Amino acid sequence: xxxxxxxNAITAIHDGDVNLKPLLQVLEIKMIGRSQERSQERYxxxxxxxxxxxxxxxxxxxxxxxxxxxxxxxxxxxxxxYICSDVKGRKLIVVLNMETIVQQSExxxxxxxxxxxxxxxxxxxxxxxxxPPPNRVVFNEPMVQHSVNRAPPRGVNIQNQANNTPSFRPSxxxxxxxxxxxxxxxxxxxxxxPARVIPIAALNPYxxxxxxxxxxxxxxxxxxxxxxxxxxxxxxxxxxxxxxGEIRVTCFNALVDRFYDVTExxxxxxxxxxxxxxxxxxxxxxxxxxxxxLESTSTVELCPDEDGSIPKQQFSFRPISDIENAENxxxxxxxxxxxxxxxxxxxxxxxxxxxxxxILNLKDESGKAVEVTLWGEFCNRxxxxxxxxxDSAFHPVLAIKAGKVSDFSGKSVGTISSTxxxxxxxxxxxxxxxxxxxxxxxxxxSFSISRDTMPGGVSRNEIRKNVSQIKEEGLGxxxxxxxxxxKATISFIKTDSxxxxxxxxxxxxxxxxxxxxxxxxxxxxCDRCNQESxxxxxxxxxxxxxxxxxGLTWITAFQETGEEIMGCPAKKLYAMKYELEKEEEFxxxxxxxxxxxxxxxxxxxEESYGDEQRVKMTVVKVDKVNxxxxxxxxxDLLVR
Amino acid sequence: MDTSSPAAFVNGALLRxxxxxxxxxxxxxxxxxxxxxxxxxxxxxxIVVKGSPQPPLTTYxxxxxxxxxxxxxRAEVWTNFGDSFDVQNYNELCKLANGExxxxxx
Numbered sequence: 037x038x039x040x041x042x043x044n045a046i047t048a049i050h051d052g053d054v055n056l057k058p059l060l061q062v063l064e065i066k067m068i069g070r071s072q073e074r075s076q077e078r079y080x081x082x083x084x085x086x087x088x089x090x091x092x093x094x095x096x097x098x099x100x101x102x103x104x105x106x107x108x109x110x111x112x113x114x115x116x117x118y119i120c121s122d123v124k125g126r127k128l129i130v131v132l133n134m135e136t137i138v139q140q141s142e143x144x145x146x147x148x149x150x151x152x153x154x155x156x157x158x159x160x161x162x163x164x165x166x167x168p169p170p171n172r173v174v175f176n177e178p179m180v181q182h183s184v185n186r187a188p189p190r191g192v193n194i195q196n197q198a199n200n201t202p203s204f205r206p207s208x209x210x211x212x213x214x215x216x217x218x219x220x221x222x223x224x225x226x227x228x229x230p231a232r233v234i235p236i237a238a239l240n241p242y243x244x245x246x247x248x249x250x251x252x253x254x255x256x257x258x259x260x261x262x263x264x265x266x267x268x269x270x271x272x273x274x275x276x277x278x279x280x281g282e283i284r285v286t287c288f289n290a291l292v293d294r295f296y297d298v299t300e301x302x303x304x305x306x307x308x309x310x311x312x313x314x315x316x317x318x319x320x321x322x323x324x325x326x327x328x329x330l331e332s333t334s335t336v337e338l339c340p341d342e343d344g345s346i347p348k349q350q351f352s353f354r355p356i357s358d359i360e361n362a363e364n365x366x367x368x369x370x371x372x373x374x375x376x377x378x379x380x381x382x383x384x385x386x387x388x389x390x391x392x393x394x395i396l397n398l399k400d401e402s403g404k405a406v407e408v409t410l411w412g413e414f415c416n417r418x419x420x421x422x423x424x425x426x427d428s429a430f431h432p433v434l435a436i437k438a439g440k441v442s443d444f445s446g447k448s449v450g451t452i453s454s455t456x457x458x459x460x461x462x463x464x465x466x467x468x469x470x471x472x473x474x475x476x477x478x479x480x481x482s483f484s485i486s487r488d489t490m491p492g493g494v495s496r497n498e499i500r501k502n503v504s505q506i507k508e509e510g511l512g513x514x515x516x517x518x519x520x521x522x523k524a525t526i527s528f529i530k531t532d533s534x535x536x537x538x539x540x541x542x543x544x545x546x547x548x549x550x551x552x553x554x555x556x557x558x559x560x561x562c563d564r565c566n567q568e569s570x571x572x573x574x575x576x577x578x579x580x581x582x583x584x585x586x587g588l589t590w591i592t593a594f595q596e597t598g599e600e601i602m603g604c605p606a607k608k609l610y611a612m613k614y615e616l617e618k619e620e621e622f623x624x625x626x627x628x629x630x631x632x633x634x635x636x637x638x639x640x641x642e643e644s645y646g647d648e649q650r651v652k653m654t655v656v657k658v659d660k661v662n663x664x665x666x667x668x669x670x671x672d673l674l675v676r
Numbered sequence: 677m678d679t680s681s682p683a684a685f686v687n688g689a690l691l692r693x694x695x696x697x698x699x700x701x702x703x704x705x706x707x708x709x710x711x712x713x714x715x716x717x718x719x720x721x722x723i724v725v726k727g728s729p730q731p732p733l734t735t736y737x738x739x740x741x742x743x744x745x746x747x748x749x750r751a752e753v754w755t756n757f758g759d760s761f762d763v764q765n766y767n768e769l770c771k772l773a774n775g776e777x778x779x780x781x782x
Contacts, residue, residue: 667765674772 039112039138045085046150049120050127052232059137060085061144062111065102081107081131083115086145092118092129095238112138119234121243132238231308236281239312239326247308249339250275251346253282254437254454255301258292273299274322274454275307278346282322284315287330295336304342310334321367321438321454349456351437353465357402360485364443367452371435371465372398373473375405375482377423380415394419398434398449399482401472407486408436409450410457418457425459431473432459433466446486498637500669504586512640512651520640523661525633526601527588528581529626531613535598535606538573541565549575549595574607580655582636591638591653600658602629635659683740685781687770688721692746699749700740702757702766705733713737718767723747729754736761 042048045058064082079094079102094102107113117132231245239246255273262268272286285307287295299305307328315327330336351369354362362368380394392415399405410419425432437456439449451457460466469477501511501520511518539548539562552560552572560572576598580591593601602609604625613622637657642649683700684690691699703715703723713725715737724747725739734756741751773781 664762664765667762671765671768 039141041084041086041112041144043085044087046083046088046090049090049115049118049129050150052120054117054119057114057116058085059112059114061141062107062109062113063089063143063147065107065109083113083129084143084145084147087147088150089147090127090129090150092131095130095132098131098133106136107134108139110141110143111136112141112144119232119238121234122245130238132235233306235279236275236277236283236324237279239281239283239324239328241312241326245309247306248275248277248283249304249306249346250277250281250283251304251342251348252299252301253349254456255299256453258296271296272327273301275305276347276350280347280350281324282350283324283326283328284320284322285310285328285330287334291330291332291334295330298336298338302348304339304346306335306337306339308335349437349458351435351465353435355402356398356400356404356406356485359406359441359447359449360404362441362447364441366441367438368441368449369435369437370398370400370406370439370449371433371469372400372406373431373469373477374422374426374434375399375431377419377426379423380419392416394423396422396434397484397486399477400469401477403480403482405482405484405486407446407448407484408434408439409442409448411451414451414455414457418459421459431478433461433469433473434459435461435463435466446484448486502586503582503584503589506589506638506640506651506653507587512642512653517639517641519637519656521635521637522582522584523633523635523666524582524584526580526630527583529601529629530579531622531626534576534578534602535574535610536577538575539565540569540571540573541567547573549573574605574610576602576606578602589653591636591655593655593658597655597658601634601655602626633661635661682781685770685773686717686743687719687767688717688723688747689719690770690774691717691723691743691749693774694743695745697743698740699743700738701749701770702736702738702761702763704736704763708733718763718770721747723749725749725751727751727754735759736763 039059041061042056042058045056045060048056048058060083062081063084066080066082068078068080077099078096079099081092081094082089083092084090101107113134114137115131115134118129118134119132120127120129122128231247233247233249234243236248236250239248253274253276256271258269258271260267260269268289269292270286270288271292272284274282274284276282310328310330312326313329315322315325320327351371353371354368356370356372359368359370375397377396378394380392383391383393385391391412394410394415396408396410396419397405398408422432422434435458436449436451437458438452438454440452440455442448442450498521499519501509501522503522503524505511506520506522511520537552537560539550539552539560541548541562543565548562548565550562550564552562552569555561555568557568559568559570561568575595576593578593578598578601580593580601581588582591583589595606599605602625609622609625612618612625635658636655637659639654639656640651642651644650681698683698684694686694686699686701691701701717701723703713703717703725706714706716706722708714708729708731711726711728713727713729713733715723715725717723725737725741726744726748727739727741727750729737729751733754736757736759738753738755738757739749739751740753740755741749744750
């Protein structure tokens with residue numbers, strides 16, 4: 037198939053034409069080594085329009101396609117999304133998306149490298165500009181852009197991205213105008229043309245001139261700090277652009293005064309100049325690895341002519357059932373119906389400051405419910421509004437942008453400073469939930485993932501195992517101990533040594549409890565306290581054999597659990613056996629403790645004694661079997 | 677164990693399947709009359725249990741006897757089951773013992 041390359045495409049790109057979508061030929065593919073700071077490899081193509089050739093950096097999201105051989109030397113490609121930026125006075129093409137038109141072709145024409153060699157510029161650029169691949173589903177809905185990690189709701193028109201290629205709309209790009217055309221008039225000429233508006237996703241620290249057009253989706257309060265360099269203040273705000281790119285902007289001190297009042301949540305701004313630094317991931321949860329730091333030359337201008345093409349807010353709602361498996365401290369978006377709101381209560385924080393806390397319950401179509409903890413200002417402002425609604429028997433829909441997952445008791449979601457709450461928001465997800473709730477969802481039972489008790493009194497966090505599973509599943513072998521519960525019967529108790537002599541001295545408000553030995557003066561010596569005492573305490577160190585229908589194992593019980601199992605203090609048993617020598621009575625008590633069934637919570641951890649590895653199982657809690665809840669538990673297993 | 681005449685676990689709804697046969701049911705006592713006890717089955721139906729149990733009766737009773745009609749049992753054995761008893765679990769047991777797991781019960 038004869039294909040002709042787009043004539044003069046390289047020149048046109050240099051002049052800033054980003055809508056050309058030219059056909060070009062790949063003359064060379066080179067992998068630029070991993071840079072030191074970021075282990076991200078990049079590819080550089082030499083692309084030709086048949087007359088001129090020019091190096092182009094390929095955005096990292098295309099790396100997989102390069103590796104899989106979709107583009108090769110000689111391939112004729114169509115550039116779909118690309119930008120041409122200035123790097124130290126030189127032009128550099130960055131390709132964001134392209135398609136192969138002809139896989140293999142002879143070199144067309146006799147291209148020469150455009151302008152001078154770009155080696156200098158390339159050097160500075162190698163291994164740079166990581167453009168994070170947007171990974172989301174975009175709804176064709178004008179104001180609010182959602183990305184939802186579950187099956188799309190019926191009736192909502194989704195432009196589904198089958199793969200992770202960026203969703204830059206190819207045909208029209210209303211928010212990016214081609215730049216004013218200008219030419220190089222020589223090296224000393226200052227470039228006075230306004231910087232071209234580029235997508236947030238294309239920002240990288242190696243561009244000198246850039247501008248972005250984006251909506252402020254969140255704005256933080258001014259925070260004052262004091263460190264080695266002195267006092268200072270800082271605030272930041274979050275931006276979202278037409279393509280769904282998001283980034284945080286931070287400014288310090290004098291810039292706070294300049295920009296704090298200018299920026300307003302919901303408005304669209306043209307922002308230009310500023311340095312890009314790696315995002316502080318622990319504070320910044322946006323899907324961008326960079327963060328903009330404004331400088332004195334930066335400009336933030338309100339766009340009066342904004343047309344609503346930039347979404348107000350971007351959500352990626354997770355169903356509540358997903359939160360159950362989310363890691364602690366995960367930042368996520370969630371939407372649900374508020375079923376109850378607790379009163380606001382004052383809480384004393386660790387640093388002595390008082391704050392407020394309010395807990396509410398949220399449920400969604402996943403059949404799960406979650407506790408949401410509102411902190412500080414959220415308690416009064418949004419919390420009160422929600423409380424009044426629920427008190428008047430109305431259950432509002434609440435969307436939470438950037439809530440933090442906590443695993444304190446079950447899983448719950450808490451607010452952080454950048455969290456945003458939307459009560460009865462006007463978007464499809466909310467309407468869908470409303471309909472679900474009003475037509476049945478209201479009366480369906482939801483399983484709370486928050487409190488650690490389940491109906492039937494079985495602890496939600498409790499992991500139920502049987503005895504043989506301990507060995508089969510290799511419990512205790514990982515870094516952390518395993519905590520499990522077994523329902524088992526005590527079948528044997530070792531009685532030759534069931535307790536130890538413990539130090540009764542107090543260390544602070546705790547008893548020492550270290551093992552003491554008889555000293556020469558017939559008193560008890562503690563190595564830890566380095567003191568002697570007349571009396572010693574007797575504490576359980578009990579070896580117990582337990583069994584269930586799958587097998588048997590040995591466990592260790594210390595003082596409290598030991599007493600629970602034996603039904604009397606160690607001291608009493610010790611006296612009976614060794615001082616009063618009532619062997620018969622002692623044996624009777626021990627026999628009496630056998631063949632009772634318990635719920636035993638075990639801590640299982642492999643420990644090494646010398647070069648021997650031994651799995652140590654300690655009882656941390658002994659409970660009588662609650663037959664009602666146990667029956668419920670087993671019924672649940674049957675019907676599942 | 678005497679397996680010659682097994683007693684089927686029943687609630688109010690299952691009683692009619694066993695008319696003329698031996699059943700066992702747990703009831704919540706509503707009132708005692710002469711020669712009978714009026715009670716509530718675990719699925720909330722009113723049942724008349726004929727016979728004269730030994731007082732005192734606790735809130736819950738297990739009765740074993742012959743199902744006479746779809747709401748009467750002529751009881752032979754009366755057992756006090758105490759004042760706290762989980763009727764829901766028992767009701768589920770009745771359903772499973774007459775349904776999915778019927779083969780496990782004599």
